Amino acid sequence: MTQTIATIALVIFAVFMLLIGILSMRKTQTMEGFLLGGRNMGPWISAFAYGTSYFSAVVFIGYAGMHGWKIGIGSIWIGIGNALVGCYLAWKLLARRTRSMTHRIQASTTPEFLQERFGSSSMKIYAAVIIFVFLVPYAASVYKGLGVLFSAIFPGASEVVCMAIVAGLTAVYLVLGGYVATAVNDFIQGIIMLVGVVLLVVAILTRPEVGGIAGMFEQLAVVPASEVVPGGGSQLVNFWGGDSLQFLLTNILLTSIGVWGLPQMVHKYYTISDESQINKATIISTVFALVIGIGAYLVGSTSHLFLEAAPDGAPLVGYDNVMPTILMQALTGNVWLNILLSIIMLLLLSASMSTLAAIVLTSSSAISVDIVKAVKPGISDKSQMLIMRLLCLLFVVLSFIFATLNISFIVNIMSFSWGVVAGSFIGPYIWGLYSKKVTKAGAWAGTLSGLVVVGVLLIIFTAASGFEAAKALAPEFGVAAMAVSLIAVPVVSLFTKKLDPSIIEKCFNK
Numbered sequence: 001m002t003q004t005i006a007t008i009a010l011v012i013f014a015v016f017m018l019l020i021g022i023l024s025m026r027k028t029q030t031m032e033g034f035l036l037g038g039r040n041m042g043p044w045i046s047a048f049a050y051g052t053s054y055f056s057a058v059v060f061i062g063y064a065g066m067h068g069w070k071i072g073i074g075s076i077w078i079g080i081g082n083a084l085v086g087c088y089l090a091w092k093l094l095a096r097r098t099r100s101m102t103h104r105i106q107a108s109t110t111p112e113f114l115q116e117r118f119g120s121s122s123m124k125i126y127a128a129v130i131i132f133v134f135l136v137p138y139a140a141s142v143y144k145g146l147g148v149l150f151s152a153i154f155p156g157a158s159e160v161v162c163m164a165i166v167a168g169l170t171a172v173y174l175v176l177g178g179y180v181a182t183a184v185n186d187f188i189q190g191i192i193m194l195v196g197v198v199l200l201v202v203a204i205l206t207r208p209e210v211g212g213i214a215g216m217f218e219q220l221a222v223v224p225a226s227e228v229v230p231g232g233g234s235q236l237v238n239f240w241g242g243d244s245l246q247f248l249l250t251n252i253l254l255t256s257i258g259v260w261g262l263p264q265m266v267h268k269y270y271t272i273s274d275e276s277q278i279n280k281a282t283i284i285s286t287v288f289a290l291v292i293g294i295g296a297y298l299v300g301s302t303s304h305l306f307l308e309a310a311p312d313g314a315p316l317v318g319y320d321n322v323m324p325t326i327l328m329q330a331l332t333g334n335v336w337l338n339i340l341l342s343i344i345m346l347l348l349l350s351a352s353m354s355t356l357a358a359i360v361l362t363s364s365s366a367i368s369v370d371i372v373k374a375v376k377p378g379i380s381d382k383s384q385m386l387i388m389r390l391l392c393l394l395f396v397v398l399s400f401i402f403a404t405l406n407i408s409f410i411v412n413i414m415s416f417s418w419g420v421v422a423g424s425f426i427g428p429y430i431w432g433l434y435s436k437k438v439t440k441a442g443a444w445a446g447t448l449s450g451l452v453v454v455g456v457l458l459i460i461f462t463a464a465s466g467f468e469a470a471k472a473l474a475p476e477f478g479v480a481a482m483a484v485s486l487i488a489v490p491v492v493s494l495f496t497k498k499l500d501p502s503i504i505e506k507c508f509n510k
Contacts, residue, residue, distance in 0.1 A: 419478020
């Protein structure tokens with residue numbers, strides 16, 4: 001029964017996604033229409049597009065299960081940080097200035113923004129390469145989380161087939177409808193995610209293994225010390241993270257401030273129709289993130305009440321299987337629970353497809369808009385549109401191949417991709433919005449920070465403790481890269497040649 005209901009839900013979902021792609025085609029006949037939706041997205045569409053791109057299956061399947069097991073109740077601070085810093089503060093500080101400046105300089109991508117803001121075509125090419133090299137492999141991690149869940153719901157089903165379904169659906173509606181189809185689908189997927197998370201939290205908290213909020217605290221408090229590192233039950237019920245406070249803060253910083261410099265997130269500010277709609281979009285995206293983030297990590301923190309621990313204190317099923325195992329234990333047994341499980345499956349599918357579409361659109365534009373146009377300035381809009389669609393298809397296929405082949409080099413790139421990309425763009429982007437004194441050299445110093453800082457730290461720690469130990473420090477490397485980028489831009493700008501006044505005039509004067 002579980003498989004039958006899940007299959008019906010999946011088919012209905014797929015039909016809706018494809019119809020939206022077909023209906024959106026008429027709005028994507030130009031590059032601005034395909035890439036930015038004509039810069040005419042309303043606050044609800046923009047806010048949901050931002051939120052669904054933020055939270056993928058990696059959050060639910062990977063982070064929520066792993067951090068919930070290791071940290072306990074305190075892990076919900078990651079979700080709170082994502083909402084208040086990654087959404088509310090980001091929209092407040094960045095959205096209005098980004099929309100205004102990108103309109104004035106006619107930039108539709110992050111590399112284009114850097115070129116026009118700092119007068120450097122080579123910076124545009126470098127930024128496009130960083131996006132392609134590190135975002136496309138990152139998309140592979142989205143597939144892997146879904147493959148684990150589908151294998152749990154459909155025992156014996158191939159993870160490759162499950163990932164192929166996701167790739168196919170995403171490729172079709174993205175290639176057909178561009179950003180318009182992506183944004184409309186994000187809105188529908190966002191509603192599914194909200195309903196799914198609320199139902200999931202209620203279903204888990206009312207299980208006899210949990211016994212409501214009070215029961216959860218009581219039972220987690222007596223979990224043996226052998227089941228959790230570094231402490232016992234007192235660690236799991238410590239609202240501030242206990243001995244894991246530093247680890248918790250690092251992950252909050254990386255996942256909350258890191259999105260300020262991620263091109264696929266910044267892109268959402270470009271597309272909103274009117275600056276007067278930004279306040280409304282800010283509130284909507286923040287509420288969305290609070291529900292999704294707190295819900296996911298709250299469910300993950302109940303993992304010790306459902307799963308057995310291995311001798312080393314880790315979950316016996318492995319961290320990637322924490323959430324799927326909880327779902328299969330708690331949401332099977334009758335038709336209503338099976339329907340709920342199907343909704344949760346669509347929740348995770350929605351989260352992954354929206355994130356994947358955002359990454360693919362950002363990566364393909366980095367090549368078709370930023371590199372192809374630089375190499376062949378006279379290319380026609382029609383030819384550029386064709387290249388854009390082909391590249392979207394190519395990047396979906398590439399990320400699918402990376403996920404299925406499990407190439408060690410690609411897997412390792414995925415571990416550091418968030419830090420490298422955020423570290424590369426956060427400094428030049430934020431200072432570029434706010435300061436007229438930033439120089440080209442200062443922007444270059446910030447843009448190089450992501451790759452250089454992460455690369456140097458990786459070499460040092462690998463030489464000292466081995467690659468696996470260094471890879472475990474990927475969040476710390478990412479935070480360091482962002483800090484250096486934010487500091488390097490103004491410091492280097494103090495001692496280097498100022499920009500041509502015409503560039504400042506173009507970027508800042510209305």
